[in-house]
Amino acid sequence: MRQSKVILLIRIRMADGRQPYCKPVWLNRNELKPLWAFVNGKPEHRPEGVYHLRYSYKGQRRWETLGKSAGTAFSTRKEREWQLNNMESLSFIKPDISAKPKTKAPDFLGRLTIEEAVSKYLAFVKAQRSRRTWRAYAHTLRQFQQFAPKDISMKSANKT
Numbered sequence: 001m002r003q004s005k006v007i008l009l010i011r012i013r014m015a016d017g018r019q020p021y022c023k024p025v026w027l028n029r030n031e032l033k034p035l036w037a038f039v040n041g042k043p044e045h046r047p048e049g050v051y052h053l054r055y056s057y058k059g060q061r062r063w064e065t066l067g068k069s070a071g072t073a074f075s076t077r078k079e080r081e082w083q084l085n086n087m088e089s090l091s092f093i094k095p096d097i098s099a100k101p102k103t104k105a106p107d108f109l110g111r112l113t114i115e116e117a118v119s120k121y122l123a124f125v126k127a128q129r130s131r132r133t134w135r136a137y138a139h140t141l142r143q144f145q146q147f148a149p150k151d152i153s154m155k156s157a158n159k160t
Contacts (some may be wrong), residue, residue, distance in 0.1 A: 004084035006055040008077045010037045012046040021052060024070075032070040053077055055084060114148050 009021040025036035025043045035049045051073035053064040064080070066073045112120070118141045126134045 004055060004057075004081065006053055006077050006081040006084065008032075008073060009052050009054060010035070010046065010049040011052055012037055012039065012049045014039075021054075022046075024051070024073075030074070032074050034070040035068065053080055055080060057084065114145065118145060 008024060010024045011019055011021050013019050022037040022039055025033040025038060027033050033043075035045060035047050036043055037046050037049055038044075039046070050068060051066040051070070053062075053066060053073075053076065055062055064076075066076055122134065122138055122141065125137050129137075
């Protein structure tokens with residue numbers, strides 16, 4: 001099996017507004033120079049830099065934001081590389097790194113009808129947005145209500 005490669009990069013902000021990903025500066029094989037990056041081939045201290053990981057998992061390229069700590073970035077890189085290269089043999093120990101937490105809609109949405117939800121939303125829009133925006137939203141939602149069944153709840157509307 002091919003060994004997975006995990007690449008550590010630092011994202012910096014240039015004077016012209018670009019935000020390229022650059023290679024970090026290493027002190028030795030096991031230590032990063034904190035917040036230093038190679039910019040146009042020359043090492044520069046970039047205090048605004050943020051560390052990122054790039055790797056492939058099941059054929060998809062993944063990006064992970066790690067923050068500003070060089071020590072955390074280095075240890076996370078080593079851990080992620082180990083996880084990717086030992087995934088098959090240790091899948092019962094480590095959780096799947098591709099798993100995303102499933103969020104569930106709050107229960108109170110299940111008790112609202114579409115008509116109630118629209119009126120609640122339009123009240124929010126009227127308080128927070130301009131009159132022109134409110135009028136446009138109200139018109140669109142009125143058109144939607146003409147085609148939506150009257151007795152449908154938000155819970156069953158979300159299933160379709």
